[in-house]
Amino acid sequence: MKKILVLLLTAIILVISTSCKQAEPEPINMEPKVSQMKSICELAVMECYYHNVAKLKEEDAEGILWWKKDKHFWIEYSGIVKLGIDASLVTMEVNGTQIKITLPEAKVLGCKVDSTSLQEDSYIVDVKSATISAEDEVKAFAVAQQQLEENAASNRALLAEAQQRAQTLLEEYIINIGNALGQEYSIQWVYLDSQGKPLSSTINTPITENEPANTENSSN
Secondary structure (H helix, E strand, C coil): CHHHHHHHHHHHHHHHHHHHCCCCCCCCCCCCCHHHHHHHHHHCCEEEEEEEEEEEEEEEEEEECCEEEEEEEEEEEEEEEEEEECHHHCEEEEECCEEEEEECCEEEEEEEECHHHCCHHHEEECCCCCCCCHHHHHHHHHHHHHHHHHHHHCCHHHHHHHHHHHHHHHHHHHHHHHHHHCCCCEEEEEEECCCCCEEEEEEEECCCCCCCCEEEEEEC
8 A cells, every 4th residue: 555655646746747847948030031121121211301492483474465474482491301212122032141132222202391381481472473372382382392302312322321221220130130149141232223123232241249341342
């Protein structure tokens, strides 16, 4: 009887020990993900504030026969332009520690004239101008909106800065994953033009915690 009791207690202890044993944690997949990179690009948007003047002129707007007057006035306004890259065009190929990332040119993602910046004195009418109507002010607002977008789209320095901002954030993302895994990734950047065609490529090893970056440029 005593032997049976001892065996029973031993079996209970084994069951308890087995049930209390913690499961081995599953390895976390820390590889770079293109979905994460697209999310980063969507957040890497630059907002630029503009203060500008748009001109509006309409010839022979008022009068009869040879006596006619033009409409001629300016509108002073402020606006916000958002610059960034199209995240849907970002691609990534991973081959071991070699990563190839395709990065499109930055572009104007949105622009808006700040309507609160338009006051009565924002409209400057030429002393020789014909009478300006409310419709003319609406038209001037549309011209300002168009001019705002055109000015931003032609500013190559700002567009390059917006693209570089996205690239820097993506590189930091790769570095953080590499540090977590103890890996050193080499990145090949492939740059696209506005038509989605490759312009050039750059191969570099991102800066890790202890080593500087190595960079090599190449053109297609």
